[in-house]
Structures are given as structure tokens and as C-alpha cells.
Amino acid sequence: MNMKTPFLGTAYYPEDWDESQVPYDISMMKKAGITCARIGEFAWRAMEPRPGVYDFGWLHRVVDALHEAGIGVVMGTPTATPPVWFWRAHPEAAMLGANGVRNIHGGRRHFCSNNPDYVRASRVIVEKLGQEFGSDPAVIGWQIDNEIYHNGDASCVCADCVRRFHDRLRREYGSVEEVNRRWDLNLFSQAYEDIDEIPAPVNAWHNPHIQYEWQCAHEEADVEFITMQADILRKYTTAPIGTDMMPLLGLDYEAMNQKLDVVQFNHYDPEGNLDHPVFWFDMLRTVKDRPFWNTETAPQWPGSTAAAWAMPGEGFCRVNSWLPVALGGEANMYWLWRQHWAGHELLHGHVLSPEGRPAHVFGEIQQTAADFDKASRFLSGTRPQPEIAMHFTSKSWKLFQQQPVFNGHSYEGDVRHVNTVLHRLGTDPDVIGARHSLDGYKVVISPELFSLEDGGLSARIRAFVENGGTWVAGPLTDVRNGIGAHYTDRAMGMIEDMTGVRLDYSICNDNRHLKAAFADGTPAGLWTWVECYTLPEGAEALVTVTEGHSALVGKAIAARIPVGKGQVILCGMMADEPVMRKLLAPVLDAAGVRRYDTTGALTVVPRAGEAGEGLVLVEIAGKAASIGLDAPMTDILTGDVVSGRLDVEPYEVRVLKK
Amino acid sequence: MNMKTPFLGTAYYPEDWDESQVPYDISMMKKAGITCARIGEFAWRAMEPRPGVYDFGWLHRVVDALHEAGIGVVMGTPTATPPVWFWRAHPEAAMLGANGVRNIHGGRRHFCSNNPDYVRASRVIVEKLGQEFGSDPAVIGWQIDNEIYHNGDASCVCADCVRRFHDRLRREYGSVEEVNRRWDLNLFSQAYEDIDEIPAPVNAWHNPHIQYEWQCAHEEADVEFITMQADILRKYTTAPIGTDMMPLLGLDYEAMNQKLDVVQFNHYDPEGNLDHPVFWFDMLRTVKDRPFWNTETAPQWPGSTAAAWAMPGEGFCRVNSWLPVALGGEANMYWLWRQHWAGHELLHGHVLSPEGRPAHVFGEIQQTAADFDKASRFLSGTRPQPEIAMHFTSKSWKLFQQQPVFNGHSYEGDVRHVNTVLHRLGTDPDVIGARHSLDGYKVVISPELFSLEDGGLSARIRAFVENGGTWVAGPLTDVRNGIGAHYTDRAMGMIEDMTGVRLDYSICNDNRHLKAAFADGTPAGLWTWVECYTLPEGAEALVTVTEGHSALVGKAIAARIPVGKGQVILCGMMADEPVMRKLLAPVLDAAGVRRYDTTGALTVVPRAGEAGEGLVLVEIAGKAASIGLDAPMTDILTGDVVSGRLDVEPYEVRVLKK
């Protein structure tokens, strides 16, 4: 099935409906402009009603009908929802809580990925599904399981999980003595005598390192569980395989997608928060070469037993649908097609109501479909053209969960804030993980990159700078080793050696006592965490403490330090947008980063490729915005030729081609 | 014992005091004007100190002394508090939590009504108590157990509860296939193969239907437990039997009281919230033909280990005491007579302090007693005369617990709001359950009547309208079936068919984007949930969307639709009092409902009967109010003749007879 991209898709649960509804549903999908349907993800029992007894007839009939209608199918493996016969045979495969209480049947994702019986049963159903649909021309992609992630404090503590944890510790540390040494288990007399006696870190006051490793061990299990399924499916299919993930709790997109083909992502962000998906999409496009799929978003609002938000303004649905494809993806899919008529999530926004009536956003969806079609050639023949990379690493994200550093700190929130500042400065940065190459970027920004002991980052950043790159680092960058411990002979792992800077003081600040200013005297209001440096010769202080404790006054908070052919901008602060703009704009300009002159909350995505060159503009705040164009361009959606100062209406999308 | 009503009563715990205190307590009761005492409810151990060994001597002496003093006795069965010998023999009869932890001895209502040993022991003590006091002339009524209700998430999950749950499922659904079908258990592959393997809905993400049925099964057990006791008592007594209930968690007053004689009710509402008991009393009087008893209210404030409120204004105690008898009850009883000197609830408001001193409200209580006496003939010879009925059903209340629809939604809060609006419009509606007849009402109002599949409501409402009645319905009315599922071929179960209206969109609204107005242009500010309709020919839009998403603009939110000889006022909105008044006043007037012209927070209760005709006026906000009278009336309490515009003082009570 050869399909135009971007896909406009939706989640479809035919197993929950009488089969007689299928023709109506498909006819309405056509009317809406839907081009692909995600199905199957929770339908294990419909596929295997009794152990070893399979029924794929119903599913073939739906898939065939969709195919006939020209709608592609993304087939989900149903491993998140084992049938009751599995639970009856293996109740101990359900997740075990720290309080000794096990999950029971009902709901989903309640079984332990480390349980051998669950893994075995999952293998079998995935193999069968692969055999049935692997070569089906309707199937344009695969989704493995659904929203798998480490559960934080609610994660399973069963014996299999603990055993896997011990396996990881043996692999990563080699011996219990090394665990004791690296975790400083002399502290509180905690040292263990055997790796096998290290417990799951619950029911006591545990240190951040054991908590970190415990989370990593769980994540490894999840990655292995998903990869196991991909390996099976690949025997039967050439369609791209992925797993739909939620950006939660430090989840490692690089590790999870390493053996997969297409990054899949679910997001539910309300009006006013569209800078969130912008950030995530800037990240998702860097994980794999292939354009990612936004597999879930709410057409109206999410809702399980209660609607989660009030109705957004008109245009929100359209803009929300456009963002993934503007920023480098090739699909936007709604959750869900038709609201469940019974069971869970009866208040969730939908395209069709249970009785089959179109939602109030139906027109926005139709327009989106039409526009995707118009822009298809341009979008599929171009890619975003970022000149800046910004780090957001799974390791730092995880380490900050164990050590938030100060109350209310959010690593993702702060990095997203910098991302938003960069967008407001008229650029579209890549957001990259630890393992991503730095080649080709003019500027690399690493806000709060807690540890550089991750994917060779330390050496690679150093090389990037010495070869002429501009690196913006800090605050809270390079101040922990790979498991979240301090260094004992230096405050920063690599930066002090590379730059000659000395980090004197790390201050938890609430602005009662501390004031700082730029070199031109402009006050620089600061957020909570402030790092004060002594600079080496040749460094230029950008922001300096002007008032506060006498030990701090005069110390640099932000500085430019030439290193090799490049430079480091050390930035021991976070701040509101105007301050961050004043700090970063000159850095970008000096590095020759192309910037567009915009007003308002305009997301500007420069794109280029064999289909030409142009810009996608998306207004994400529901307010007026504008951009200065330096050459006339043609709007692919309207045919208009525009130039000079271009006003962009609230929630407007423009696709401009040179 | 032939007693004047209304009773002014109090809870009395002689078992907690030295018997020497009884004469003093009774003398002070006389001084206060107390005419009945509730005793015995927690005194199982004093009655049966060892299994099968009984001691009722102390209780006879107290009952006799009360009788001698002319104070009636409401005798409680002590089943909420089994003695330690029962716990020792049957620790597994205590409630079992979802986390596997059982309740232990201490406190009350901690045993499971489904446990056969607990039921058996309860039978025995009730039988004995009935034998002892069934024909005692002092006993003017019986109270079974105390404040029994389903515990929501804290309800017992023991094997007996699960067995009873399965029994209910078998009875209601017939087969596991039907359970699977009606609960849509294809969703998430949840379907069961045997009713006996369906677990208590804990320790997983469960659907609203299983949660609803689980709650119903628990409620059935409670009803059966109470009814079992009533059946026993009835062998020995002709005095009215009831059980004192709290309005919590969807409790079904109709079911619980079906086999009982007198509705008993406990409430603890603070200053500023007296519209709450007004609502409940409007409801309680409709459950049985016999006037209800307000069995508990705080003379000062409630308090367990801390006082729950600050001191209300002067007159609050009196008004709070008057409300139940004004609105159709025949008793008000204080909790408690004398503050416990040790043990639980040492901060609870009281009539006497532990050292026997009168509370600061003692004078208000005395005045109330005197006034009850003066008004006794009028009150006992008249009943309220409602012309409006408003639905408040246990089923909808339960279903909204599982599906609150939007955050912060309160079914009881919203229906109470409409009740308050109706009172401010100068009427006193009946609040009725699903099974209550609609005969004789001019207007029936069903705000948020989530499901009409309850007690034949759907057909009875239809008949009511077609025979000329006015039905005000909505929002959130008729949009779920009897177990909380959507309809799949229509948005509303019966209304669309009856009226020809089509419910197009249900919108979660926060007023950022949506505006609406009456036909005369008056803006109508809306609360969270808004339903937008397409109207049939002949319908009149009352409120319409004027701004917002283009799909919604012009849609009707409230409308009048003639049906048969009557009409339906479909009202897809809730709103503040002025908007609701503007919507409802013309409806009432058109239906010929008698309204009084009042200002302030005046509760007006028209009463009539063999003792004549009149009004009881109760000012409930502690602020000035007034009423326009159309004929001179005599105040029974003061002897004054009043007419025209009558000012009512803050917290004043007037009993006006024509």
C-alpha cells in the first residue's frame, strides 16, 4: 500500500463494537479525511480467546475493509492486555507493589515484563499476529504494546525484577565491593556482602544511586520486551515497527528505539501548553533518521471518568494536528475515533461520539486532511534544517528524579523553557540525546546536563568546542558522575579542566538576597539555582553577582571562555525569557545561526530538501503573531504569494515555499 | 406512651457514666425541654458482657426513669459495636481492606455485614433486645444500627463480599457472557470466563460498571442486614422502626427504608450551609408517608479530636432545630446530650459538658422546646404542600461517583443548587427518588438525571408529559443506561425520541471561548457542562450559543418543546442563581405553581391539613429577609397578626396560620 504522507490517522477499536458498525465507521473516516487507522493494541482476547486457539477472522475483515477504502493500518501487538485465562494460570505474573499487594486482572499494563510466563505468552501471540498480517498489504506499520514505561515508585518489585536488577549490577559494577565503593555504602553502614542481597529500593530511605540503577534495570526489561517483539515481527514484515511511548519519568527514547524503525509518540497537551509538543517533536525527529509518528493526541480533550480540560479555542485541533508534521514527523493520529460506549475512558474526546455523531471539531479535522494533502509533496520532500542542538538526556532526566536539587525543579520544564526561548528567537533547534552526533551544528546547548558521563559526551563535546563549536553549558551541568555522585577533586567533571573556570559556589536562591546584572548593567533576575564562578584569564563575564552575600559579590554567573578554536558559554543560571534572550541572542548571532524575526508565539520551521525550500509557520498560542520574510514566498495551502512582514492569525498554519 | 410531636430529642449514653448521674441528667433534660432520648446504639457489651450472658437491668432502670419523667425512648440496636469477645472469636469478620489489612477492634462499624458470624451474633442480640423492650411503653421508636453505608474505596473485600457480588451479577446479568457484553469487556481484553472469577474492583484500573455493581452489592448487604433486624424487632414491637443514615456516597434511601417505618437522618451542617439540610429534608419527607426523624444534629459544632467549626451566630441552633419539623419531619434530636468524658469525640458540641454544665446554646434549646410545644397542634395537623417534584436518584448519584464527568462535579451539589433556586423563587419542592410517583405535581424537574433506566422512570416521565405535565430536564440527563454506559444509536435514551431534539455536542466549558444568551439578549453565564441541541419544528430556543467554536454558534442550550398535552424544558446547562431563576420562573408560572415573593434566604413552607393552613418561615442565612403575604395571618409562636410585607429577622422562625 503506497500512501501519501503525512498520515492523518486515528485509533480504532472494532473489537468493542458490533461488526455491523464497520462500514459506517469507515465511511465517516473517509468523510473526515482519515488515511490510517491504529488497531489491535488491546485485542489479545479477541485474537486468542482461549490459550492456543486463535481467531483473526474478524480482524482480517476489518483490515480488508480499511484497505479497500484506501485507509492504511497500523497494527498493534496486544501484549499490554493478556486475557483472563493468562491471569488465572499466572496470577503471580502481575506486578507486585512495594506494600506486598499484587495487581489483578482489569485495566492494562499490569503484568511484569520480567515475568517469564508473561514473556512466553507474549512471544506466542506476537508470532501469530506477525504470521497473520506480516505480509498484508494494508498494514503500513506496526506498533508494539502500548505506553510502556518504568512506573517510578509503583514499579514491580517481584523476584524476577530483583533478579534482573542484580544481573545489571553484576554487569555494571562487577562486584559487590564496587557497588559499595561507588554508592559510598560506608555511609550509614549500608554496605552489602553479596549483590544478591541488595533489595529493591523500597520500604526504607534509599540513596539515589540504588534508585537510579533500579530504574535502569526496569527500563532494560522494557526495552528487551519491546525488542523481543520487534525481532519476531521482522521475520514477517517489512513495514516499519515502533512502540508508542509517553514522555514520562526519564524514559530513554534512544535505547528503546535502537532496534525499532519508527519513533511513535503519544501526547495530550492542552491549550496554552503547545510549547510542550514543540519541544518533544524537536526531540523525536533526532532519535531515528526516519520521520516519527505522532500516534496519539486528543481531538477535543482527554478524559477517563472526567473530561480533563475544557474546550480549547477554534483552530487548536488543527494546529495541534499540524505540529508533528511541521516539525519533522509524518503522521498525526487521534485518540480516539469513536468514544467507547462502555468500559473505560467514557469521557475522552473523540472524532465520533458513541452514537456515531461527529464531534464539534470534525470540520477542523477535515480541513487538516485537505491541507495535509495539499502540502504532501512539500512536506515529504523537505526536512527541518536545524543549526542548533540542545541536549536533553535520559540519564540526566533520571538522575534529577532521584535528586531534584531543589523543590519544584523540573529538568524537562527547564530544558523546554530554553527550547521555547530558542523558538522565540526565530530558530528551530534539534533536541538530542546523549548518543547523538554533534556534527554540523553551529551551537550546542546543554542546559542542566547533570552528567556528561554518558555516551562519550565529555570527549565529544570537548572535541566539538576545540574544533570551533560554540557550547552553551549550565547550570547544573557536569556536576554529577554517571550514577549521580559528586566529584571529589573538582566541582565539574570536565568543564573546569577544559575552561580553567572554577565553580566556587552553588546557591539555592530565592532573590531575597542575591542580585545579578549583565555587563551593561541590565539586571538579570534569576531562577532558583545559581552557580558562581571564578574565571580564568581571557574569559569574559556576561552576568555577575551585584548584591548578596559578600563572598558572592563580583563572582561571574555567566561567562564566555574561548577554548581551542571555539568557545564555551558557561551559564550558571536559568531566567525568564527576556533575560535568556539577552544572554543567548548574541551567542547565536556570533555563531552565524539563521534567525527569523518573529512576534508572538510563532513556531517557525525552516525546511529544505528535494522538494525545495520553505517555512512552515504554526501559531500555537491562539494569539496574533508575525514574521519578517526576506523574500517572497508562496503559501502552498492558499496559493497566496506573501513577502515582507507577514501577519499570522491566531492558530493559523502557513506552509510557505520559496 | 402518647407523646406530643414534634419531638425534641438527644442522644444519651448512660452506659458511659456512673449510674448515679442519671437523675441529674434527666432533671437537666426536663429543664432543657427534651422530650425524647436515643439510647443503646453502641452498648452491646453492656447488654451482653459475655457471649450469651445478658444484662439489661441497667438499661431498664434508665428507660424507666426516662419514662417516669415523661421522656420517650428511641432504642438503638447495638450491632455497630460488637464486644471484644466477638472479635476474639471471629477476627476474620472484620472488614478487609484492598491492601490486605483487616480492621481490628476499636472504633465502630468495622465488621462486615456479609460475614455470617457477625450476622448471626447480631440476630441474637437484636432478638434479646426486642424481647426486653419490645412492649415497653417508654419506647416510642427503634433505631437499627448506626450510620451504615457503603465505604467507597475503603469497602470490605472479604470472600463473603465477593461471593455476594457474584450472586448479584448472576441475578442481574444471568451469565458471564452478558456481563462481558454489557460492560464491553472486549475492551482491554478484560472479558471473564466465569462470574466466580470476577474480582473485587481494587488493585487495578477498573471500569465504572464493575465499580457500580460492586457498590450496589455492598448496599444490598447493608439493606439486608438492616431489614433482618427490622423483621426481628417487629415480632416484639409496634413502635416505628428506622435506621439513622447519613447522605453519603449514593446511599439509596428508598431501598433502605422500604421495609422500615420511619426515615431517620443524621446531619451536621455548619453556618452558611443550611441550604443543605433544606434539600435533604425536602427529600426525606418523600421517602415514606410517615414524617421523618432528624436523629442527629450538632447543638454547637461537631468534633472528634478537634472542633470542626467555629461558633455559629446566635439563633443558628434554634433555626437548625426547626428546619426538619418545618419541612415535614416530626423530630429533631441533638448529638449529643453530655459530652463524652473520655474516649472518642471529646471535642464534639453538646448540650451538657462532661461536668454537667449547660452549653452556651442551652437557652436556644429551651426556646425551641417551648415553641415546638406551642406549634405542636398546627405542625402535627398539617403537611407541606409541594406542587413541584425534583428528581434526585440513588442510581444517578452512584453512577456519577464512578464517572464524575468533569473535575469537581457534584451531583448532589448541583441538584441542591436547583433546590435552593426553587426556594428562592418562593416554592418548596419535593425531592424524589426514582420510584416515587409523579402524580399530582404541576412540574417535574430532573437536573442531571444521568440515567432514566431506573424504576420505570422513562415511561412514567413520558406519560406525565403527554398527559399535560411540564418536565424540566437536563443537563446530563438520560445520557447513560442503567449501568452507566452510553447509548450507541442515540445520545439520549428517551428524550430524543420523545421530543425530536438532537443532542449534537456535549462540551466541557470554562467560559474562555463559549458565550450564550437568552432570547432577549441577556447573557447567560454557564457552568462547566454544556449540551448543544438541534431543535425540531415547533420548539422554542430559550438559551443559545452566541460565541465560541463555529460548530456551536446558534445551537440551542435550553429550549421549550411541546409534547403531547405537556411540554419539555430541555436545559443543557447549569448556572448561577440569577440565570437559573430567569430560566425557571416563567416555567413555574406557566404551570400555575404558587410562588411567594420573598427576599433573602427565606425558606417558606406552605402547610395544610386538618389543623388548617399556613406557612412556616425559616430564615437560614443569619441575615434579614422578607415575604409578601396576601392575607392576614396569625403567628402561632407570638400571637401577632401579620399581613402585607413581613420582615423576617436573621435566624427568625415564624409559624403563620391563616
Added chain:
Amino acid sequence: MNMKTPFLGTAYYPEDWDESQVPYDISMMKKAGITCARIGEFAWRAMEPRPGVYDFGWLHRVVDALHEAGIGVVMGTPTATPPVWFWRAHPEAAMLGANGVRNIHGGRRHFCSNNPDYVRASRVIVEKLGQEFGSDPAVIGWQIDNEIYHNGDASCVCADCVRRFHDRLRREYGSVEEVNRRWDLNLFSQAYEDIDEIPAPVNAWHNPHIQYEWQCAHEEADVEFITMQADILRKYTTAPIGTDMMPLLGLDYEAMNQKLDVVQFNHYDPEGNLDHPVFWFDMLRTVKDRPFWNTETAPQWPGSTAAAWAMPGEGFCRVNSWLPVALGGEANMYWLWRQHWAGHELLHGHVLSPEGRPAHVFGEIQQTAADFDKASRFLSGTRPQPEIAMHFTSKSWKLFQQQPVFNGHSYEGDVRHVNTVLHRLGTDPDVIGARHSLDGYKVVISPELFSLEDGGLSARIRAFVENGGTWVAGPLTDVRNGIGAHYTDRAMGMIEDMTGVRLDYSICNDNRHLKAAFADGTPAGLWTWVECYTLPEGAEALVTVTEGHSALVGKAIAARIPVGKGQVILCGMMADEPVMRKLLAPVLDAAGVRRYDTTGALTVVPRAGEAGEGLVLVEIAGKAASIGLDAPMTDILTGDVVSGRLDVEPYEVRVLKK
């Protein structure tokens, strides 16, 4: 080792560092001016790596090096942190939660002080440690365990704890009948038949008396555990022994320190809250004759995985260090010397960072050290000279936990408020426990002294008053017996009899209805709890109800009643500082209490002794303050002679000698 006081000390964890770091650490301690180091408290495993195998070599080397540098050692017993070999052998020695889940290895203070195996292992390590260091000249003191306290609702419920609880009940009550009687267990039919069947008060709604006794039983276990260690150590050492405590949950400082030598105290109070440590230090100095040690405070801020506060203003560290020694202690010690490099509490404020860099407050610490040295002779040769005692008893503190009386009530908060008022009135009161003598005080103040049935208080207070003393009592004073029950024949246990006052009404007040005024008409705004009295002949009303419920108007709220040669100021109210000052100032003046005329938040500590007479002044709010001096004095720190009105700068410390 003969050392100058006050000590400036710090917590030092050499077991967590490579031994090569010791010389650097000690050299920096010398540079900072540190004169003593707390070590060993969590190093059980380093001392006893395997059961019965000891290694004290490393510890001797550190102690010897400190000694050589002239730094005293406070040696901690490591019983809070048993090694993993103990846990492996005795997992059931870990604390058991109410939900049936046991603590596991990791963290600290996770074993049960009632477990015989844990006690036995603790005895052995303490004995060994005593043998090793008991006569070491470097060791200037001992600290037993660390921050032991009853855990409230999280306390252990193991069988040993329950057995100990039963032991206490047998001892305190004699029989189960007496338990039933005194706890009023007729209520809710709770009475037990055997003390051994009384459960830990969890998993039910328990009464305050069982909760109180349960807490006392736990505290007894803690006291016994600490005393056991002191008895062992005393065989080997003459250095003072203590245990470092936190002021939590009603902890009984008198009981815990009875067999110990030196009161040790840990506090972490942020900027703006320095009235808290002032209060605690006023209390600590009264527990034992020997000056107390402030064993822990944060040099910057506390922090486990997140910094708990933002940076305080300059001078805070110095003032915070001075407060304990100004108010009667002889040591201030920082937690911690060098921030842990891994493990727990990686964000905690420190003197040295993990990489060995001085914190920004290093200069303040150096100045404090120099000033301690200058003032050493004066401080060690004088003691505070309080003329007022204020009660703050462990029993009342515990009882209020079970019965907070009203929401948001804080016993310690309210007593601390009165303490602050007294300081603002220019005095420095002693804060005393129930067992402390009243001899020599001009005024005794007992705010919210819930029960006088404690240490013979009732009789001793009466004698104090009758012999001419002034006693300020109330509110909430003498209104509960020794286990938190009401009296049944009087509202107050002793006061009504002594004074002839009658407590008519106790009112929970929110100022909506109640108003009060002084005799001169000045309005007296009141806090939540108000007691209204009828006064006897000869009493003088000080504050009276002027508006509110008619039963209350005219009642006295505060009054002066002559008793014997003395007087009682009965005070049924708490209020803001101005009202409390207006009430208390004349009382103090009439009793001849010496007051200093101050402005601002100045802590004035009059001191006298063989080293002369003088004042220590500490400004605790970081704002300007002043004091009126009646004679010229010399500032020991600066050499300045001052007199008349003396301005004190924000966070300034002055040590003035006559």
C-alpha cells in the same frame, strides 16, 4: 583534653572518604576555627565489619590526628545503622508498619528498639567502642545513637512493641478493668477482657488514651535503649554522655536525659524562624544543670535530595551559631563538615564541598570561631538569669497530638509565641518541663498546659501561688486529666478549686461573632480557642466578651484572681503580640521582673556569674533593632564602650560586660 568553651564543632564522617583526605580536612578545620568533631555515629560496619570482628584502627588514626590538631572528639555510638549482616540474621528486627510491611536495610533508625536481638547487638558494639575510646584523652564527649524518637503513626507495631505496651499498661493501670474504666471503654463497647488482647492502636478508629499510652510505651523503649548504652559507656569514660535529639512529636527531654550528662540537640531552622531555636534553647538549658550542646545545625541550608531553603542573608550563619551559646549552651556544631560525595543528602549545606572547597559562609564561621574565643571567659563564667519560667511539658505536647482541640492548633507554636512575646518584652524566660522546680521564679506562665496531672504540678503550682508567686495560666490549661480525659465534676482539675473561678464555656471562635475588649475598652482580637469565666468576688476582669452570643457577653476571658499571698492570671485566650503584650507587661512589672526596653527582634540574654555580669544581644530577624542600657558596658568582641540607646545592626551579636 582541656578545652575552651564554647565549642565550635562539626559532624565529620571519615569512614566515607579515603583516609588520604584526613590531613586536608583537619587542616581546613583548623583554618575554619573548628574545635571539636562529632564522629562515628553511623560507622557500625566500619567498626565491626563482620559479627564479632572489630576494626577500630582507622578510627584511632582519625581521633589521634584530631587530638594532635587540638580538636576534641565527640564519639557517637553507631546503633542507628546496623550492618547488613545483622539484617540478614534478624530481618524481623526491622520496624513493622501498620500495613504489615517491614522496613528493610538501607537508611537508618529502621530497627525496633524493643527487639531483643537488636538490643543485644547494640550492647556489644557499644561495649567495644567504650573499651576502645573510653579513656582516650581526645574524646571530650559521647553521643548515643542519633535522633531517636517515637515515629507517630509510622511507629513499629511488632510483637515486642505490643508486649512492651502491655507491660506499661499493667504497670500504670494494674488491671484490664482499670484500663476499661479510665479509658471509658464502655463507649462503643470497646472494653477488653485481658490486657494482652489490647492491640496496637492502628487499623481502626482508636481513642486518644490508647494512642497516648502507645506513644509513651514507645518512648519508654527509646529511653531504655539510650540509657542502656549510657550505663555501658559510663564504665569506661568520665566524659559527658548525651544523645542528640530533635524536638518532635512530644519527645520527653526530661525523661530521656535523666540518666545522661549533657543535653544534645539538633535543629534546622530557616531565616525568619530564629524565634524557634530561641524557644528551644530557653528550654534545653533547664533540662540539666550542665550547659547543653547544640549538636547539629545547617551552615547553609539542609537538603537531602533537594535544598530545603534558599540562601539566608549574610550574618544568619553567625547569628544561628551564636544563639545556643548566648542562651546557655556551650557548643554549636555544624552538620556537616564536608558534603557527602555520594549516597544520601547530597544537597545538604556544608562547610566544605565534596571537592573540598569552602562554602560561601566560611568567613562567617571563621568570625564566629574568633568571637567565641574572645568571649570564652565571659560565657563560661556566666549563666543566663531568668526570673520567669514558662511551662512546656511533654505530656501536654503528647496529649495535644491525640486531641489537637481545633484544626491547625500547635501547642509548641503557641507556647513559642508566648516565649517570643516575653522576649519582645525584654526578658529571657526559662522554658521548663513538668518536673522542674518553680523555686526562685517571680512569675510562672503555663500557656495551654493541658494537664496538671504530671510530676506533682498541681500541688507545686498551688504552693507557688499561695507563697506569693504570680501564675499566668491558660487557655486550655488544667482541662484534661493525666491521660487526656475530661473531668466530670469540674471543668478544670485544680484551678476552679484554687481560684473560685468557674469555666462556663469553651468556644471555638473565628471572630465572625465574638468580640472582646480590655477593661479600658481596647479591643482584644482573639485566636481560635476562647474560654469564658464567671469570676469570684475579689477577682478583676482583664478582658471581657463585648459582642457575640448573649450567653457569652459580659463573661470574663482573662482575669486576675488573688490567691493566698500570690495571684493567678487566668487567661482564656491566645492573641497576636500587641494584645499579649498589653496583657502580660503589667503582670511582669507588678511581679518585679527586670525588663529591657528593646525595639525590633532583639534577643537579650542577661548573664551573670563568677566572670561578672552582662548581656548578650542577638538580632535574629536580619533587621535593625535597639536596646536601652542603664549603665555603660564594654563589648567584649569589639572593645567598644557603649551606653544609653544602643543600635544593633541586622544579624549583629554583641557581648556586653558591665
